[in-house]
Amino acid sequence: MKNNDWKERLNVVYSTNPDFKYETDEREEQEEVDKGKQNLRVSIEKKNRGGKIVTLITGFIGTEESLKELGRLLKTKCGVGGSAKDGEIIIQGDFKIKIIELLKKEGYSKTK
Secondary structure: OOOOOHHHHOOOOOOOOOOOOOOOOOOOOOOOOOHHHOOOEEEEEOOOOOOOOEEEEEOOOOOHHHHHHHHHHHHHHHOOOEEEEOOEEEEEOOOHHHHHHHHHHHOOOOOO
16 A cells, blocks of 8 residues: 555545555556547537536547547547547537537547
């Protein structure tokens, strides 16, 4: 166990058992699916965002690294901010048509 793992065990108060192992939330990386087989959905959302419109891309299957890379690409092509986490990409603003075109150019053919 690392010396500096206190952030991973914040919810454990104390254990007197010397053989106790702290359980951490290590997520298994998902297998990368081919771009042509990805079933991405692009939608516009306004709820819980203070009236601001965002474009939401869901249905991505792959590693967190490749999700962030795709999010970075879409943000730079649209010239706006956003985020990529938990299997979805959020782009600030109404860019649904532009994002669908960009995704199809990148090889994500099953994008709707």
